[in-house]
Amino acid sequence: MTAAPRVTRLLRLDDYIPVLGAAEVSELRALAGRLQGRTVEMVNSTSVGGGVAEILSRLVPLLEELGVAVRWDVITGGNDFFEITKAFHNALHGGPYDMPPQSFEIFLAYNEQNRARLQLEAEFTVIHDPQPVALINARGNHAGNWIWRCHIDLSRPNTTVWGFLEPYVQRYDGAIFSSPEFSRQLSIPQYLFYPCIDPLSEKNRELEPEYIAGILEGFGIDPKRPVLTQISRFDRLKDPVGVVRAYQIVKRYFDCQLVLAGGGAADDPEGGRVLEEVRQAAQDDSDVHVLDLPPWSALEINALQRASTIVIQKSLREGFGLTVTEALWKKRPVVASAVGGIPTQVIHKHTGMLSHSVEGCAYQIRFLLSNPAIAERLGEQGHQHVREHFLITSSARRYLTLFLHLLDGRGA
Amino acid sequence: MRVAEQPFQFVTASYLTRIGNQKTHNLTDLGRGLEESSEASIFYHTFQSLGRHHFLTEGFSNDFAQWVLAACNRPGLAEQLASLDIRDYIAVGDLRRDLQNIVAAYCDAHPEEARQAAFEDFFFCEAIEVSVPLGIEAWTLEEFRRGLEMLSHASFHFHFISSRLRLQLHTNDFSLWLAGNLGLESLAKRLDRIDIYTNTIEGAQAKMLALVDKELAS
Incomplete structure (x- = not known):
């Protein structure tokens, strides 16, 4: 198998010119003009692992290169704090909240410890997610702007947890959500910042055809026949068994293969059970490739997505769905469920196909396999859609715009 | 000139x-x-x-x-x-x-x-609009062409589409300036007729550049 070179050096803004064009990059610099030396503090709960840390690790250097004085702080806490915030996370997604009543006091005590430790004196303070939300207590009479960036879906939160957090959120100057569907009715302005991918990361950068061919060979996938792929954890909400059923319908008409690649089966008992259900549904079909990949498989996933004829995301419930973004970026035609943030990305019949059932999913796949020119057009337009809205540079642009807007005193 | x-x-x-x-x-x-x-x-x-x-x-x-x-x-x-x-x-x-x-x-x-x-x-x-001058200005058609070529999608849209609301006129920033300042009324009209519904912004920008080139060559 040909090894793909790893990206080791820190990326610079000019590295994005081949992707975005010189005009877009020079306009980012123009927008940043009035923000030279302005101070920004980003605060979240982890420096590595997880989507927020991944985004900040790219966003902060880009904003710094643009002349904004950004500081990135990570809050600390004991196991008890993170157990509580994990329970918050699940409850905010609609689950029950079983922690004892004193959990709220523990949460606030750790926030208070961090408030004493952190500077929190920037002109723009951006607090990410619920874990550090009570740092707003540090605001006092300080004149800076405070923004709460919520990366999770708050459409159906547990009322106990949201009832506790909401008064803190309402004290910010604004809140940022990843999709209108994920927002709450608040008295403060709410802004829409889409999640983003880095086109130059290992998961998304261009790969040599030889490397892709080597990955397919390694997994025993035939490059000459259509490949349908869903990349996601082995989780019932991703409906992998539904994907197998859709594939079985398509298989009656097309000699195709199915790749279900993801993680979560090794360290999650539920994931293991789902994986078993998937294998049962596949009925020893040698054209169904179920790949339980470790977390460090970014290049392999990149290769599988690029080798796919069609990428599927048949989720029953979804956050924003960054695996869809990744597939669109790679110009793959996508068939996906109309849930969560997916319809924002998959504009039906323009950047992909939406479906609402197993049969609908199978029909859209058959349609695209029968109409490769349409599939190609969808892939091309999907790529453009991501280029305009869902790249890390778009995120930098949104932050610059927000800071300019707040600087002009129009954020109230 | x-x-x-x-x-x-x-x-x-x-x-x-x-x-x-x-x-x-x-x-x-x-x-x-x-x-x-x-x-x-x-x-x-x-x-x-x-x-x-x-x-x-x-x-x-x-x-x-x-x-x-x-x-x-x-x-x-x-x-x-x-x-x-x-x-x-x-x-x-x-x-x-x-x-x-x-x-x-x-x-x-x-x-x-x-x-x-x-x-x-x-x-x-x-939509909340924040506009920032690019520090590029044109006094002649040649300079206008150079500036036009350097515009991003957002800037082009701002001057060509959103401008109608700002100007409260059935025209765009480019055409208004070309007609009002350089007396190029015919070119201004041809630019304004470019269909943004059937062209991408890149396509519209390329057509505009071609029309300006034709004018410069005449």
């Missing part, structure tokens, strides 16, 4: 999306939302939406039409909403009135369909 009395100032615009507290579940709600939403919201879902989706050159016109098609499965109504050309409007209020009339007529004629729940809700949002 003609030199303008006033230079053309190239500007970049960037947009923040503000999520409103208003959402719709069906076509009846949409009619109500069109009536109650802010002008910034109508702007966002029409003028702004065209800019955000400029790379779709077949059948995409505005967010309302797309939602009616994809979430309500009403292609006839979607087609009517999509047929509105934002270049015909110099005031958002007029565009709102026409959108409302189309939806109201459909709901009157199809009361049952109007109450049917959509697959997904429609959320009204608003």
Whole structure:
């Protein structure tokens, strides 16, 4: 198998010119003009692992290169704090909240410890997610702007947890959500910042055809026949068994293969059970490739997505769905469920196909396999859609715009 | 070489999306939302939406039409909403009135369909515009061409499409300056006729550059 070179050096803004064009990059610099030396503090709960840390690790250097004085702080806490915030996370997604009543006091005590430790004196303070939300207590009479960036879906939160957090959120100057569907009715302005991918990361950068061919060979996938792929954890909400059923319908008409690649089966008992259900549904079909990949498989996933004829995301419930973004970026035609943030990305019949059932999913796949020119057009337009809205540079642009807007005193 | 009395100032615009507290579940709600939403919201879902989706050159016109098609499965109504050309409007209020009339007529004629729940809700949002001078100005057609070539999609959309609302005129920033400052009325008209619905922004920009090149060569 040909090894793909790893990206080791820190990326610079000019590295994005081949992707975005010189005009877009020079306009980012123009927008940043009035923000030279302005101070920004980003605060979240982890420096590595997880989507927020991944985004900040790219966003902060880009904003710094643009002349904004950004500081990135990570809050600390004991196991008890993170157990509580994990329970918050699940409850905010609609689950029950079983922690004892004193959990709220523990949460606030750790926030208070961090408030004493952190500077929190920037002109723009951006607090990410619920874990550090009570740092707003540090605001006092300080004149800076405070923004709460919520990366999770708050459409159906547990009322106990949201009832506790909401008064803190309402004290910010604004809140940022990843999709209108994920927002709450608040008295403060709410802004829409889409999640983003880095086109130059290992998961998304261009790969040599030889490397892709080597990955397919390694997994025993035939490059000459259509490949349908869903990349996601082995989780019932991703409906992998539904994907197998859709594939079985398509298989009656097309000699195709199915790749279900993801993680979560090794360290999650539920994931293991789902994986078993998937294998049962596949009925020893040698054209169904179920790949339980470790977390460090970014290049392999990149290769599988690029080798796919069609990428599927048949989720029953979804956050924003960054695996869809990744597939669109790679110009793959996508068939996906109309849930969560997916319809924002998959504009039906323009950047992909939406479906609402197993049969609908199978029909859209058959349609695209029968109409490769349409599939190609969808892939091309999907790529453009991501280029305009869902790249890390778009995120930098949104932050610059927000800071300019707040600087002009129009954020109230 | 003609030199303008006033230079053309190239500007970049960037947009923040503000999520409103208003959402719709069906076509009846949409009619109500069109009536109650802010002008910034109508702007966002029409003028702004065209800019955000400029790379779709077949059948995409505005967010309302797309939602009616994809979430309500009403292609006839979607087609009517999509047929509105934002270049015909110099005031958002007029565009709102026409959108409302189309939806109201459909709901009157199809009361049952109007109450049917959509697959997904429609959320009204608003565009907040922040504009920044690019520090590029043109006194001559040659300089104008150089500046035009350097524009991003957002800047081009700002000068060519959003400008109609700002100017309250059936024209765009480029054409206004070319006619008013360089006396190039014919070129100004040809530029204004470039169809933004059937061209991507890159395509429209390329056509504009070709027209300017032709003028420079004449």
